[in-house]
Amino acid sequence: MSGAYYTIKMGTDSGMLRFEPAELTIKPGDTVKFVHNGPQDVVPPYNAVFDPTGVPNGDKALARELSHYKMLFDVGESYETTFPLDAPPGTYPYYSQPQQKGGMVGKIIVEG
Numbered sequence: 001m002s003g004a005y006y007t008i009k010m011g012t013d014s015g016m017l018r019f020e021p022a023e024l025t026i027k028p029g030d031t032v033k034f035v036h037n038g039p040q041d042v043v044p045p046y047n048a049v050f051d052p053t054g055v056p057n058g059d060k061a062l063a064r065e066l067s068h069y070k071m072l073f074d075v076g077e078s079y080e081t082t083f084p085l086d087a088p089p090g091t092y093p094y095y096s097q098p099q100q101k102g103g104m105v106g107k108i109i110v111e112g
Contacts, residue, residue, distance in 0.1 A: 048094050067081075
């Protein structure tokens with residue numbers, strides 16, 4: 001049985017440097033698609049890196065597995081992250097490396 005599928009926009013519809021939604025609740029086995037949302041005047045590039053000190057149990061390997069370090073420059077570019085079926089419940093904070101200081105941070109809450 002496959003999990004649910006969600007989309008997180010990288011850059012809001014109104015042109016803000018934010019993830020939209022900034023908080024998402026999912027279950028293990030669900031997939032999250034991160035998509036560069038533009039418009040082009042929003043300052044790219046973007047990526048999505050999960051904070052290894054913030055994920056449950058400080059699991060650095062899981063944080064790396066979920067992260068996408070490749071930069072997305074063009075509107076519509078995307079990548080997907082599927083949370084493993086054994087992902088522990090809790091909060092998974094993430095950020096865009098180039099835009100983190102500008103407040104481009106988010107969190108995914110995995111329910112048990």
